[in-house]
Amino acid sequence: MPQDFQKDKPIYLQLMTQLSSEIIRGERKAGDKLPSVREYAIEAGVNPNTMSKTYKELESMGVVEFRRGQGTFVTEDYNRLEKLRTQMKEEYIESFIKDMKELGFSAKETLDGLQSYYEKEDDG
Structure with missing residues (x-):
């Protein structure tokens, strides 16, 4: 279901916060596979490029990891998750x-x- 986004903050940052919050609350656990960029973009009602940027930023922070041929997963680095x-x-x-x-x-x-x-x- 498409979301309402704040107009004064880039959408990818809002998506990063949302996904990080889901991880912190335990809705998405360490090692969980995330939806594909396209699936999540449709779910959130955003352009796939925006979702791709969200995943890339979270990956650069060490919160998620991309596994070639498998998809994107929440990191299993518990120290990194506690730091987040x-x-x-x-x-x-x-x-x-x-x-x-x-x-x-x-x-x-x-x-x-x-x-x-x-x-x-x-x-x-």
């Missing part, structure tokens, strides 16, 4: 903190808000 997980966490935290600062919240207000949120979530 940590990197994404840091990027999301950095973005969140930046947004909170722009809204005028102090570090204490932000931390108190997070604490309160997690306490409510644990109770629910």
Whole structure:
């Protein structure tokens, strides 16, 4: 099913984030075969060249690996996957903190808000 993409960010970067998130959440596990570029492009509603660029970028990061004649697979390098997980966490935290600062919240207000949120979530 075609996706809605943000207009201010290249589609291949959004696809990289989506695929990386699926890997981190365990929806795609180490060693799993990914759909072909053409299949995934149809599924996402994008040009195959965009999907190819997504796979190539993830391969250059060591997140996926291309096996000639077999396709593209999630890496089985667990250290690399843990590094990806940590990197994404840091990027999301950095973005969140930046947004909170722009809204005028102090570090204490932000931390108190997070604490309160997690306490409510644990109770629910």
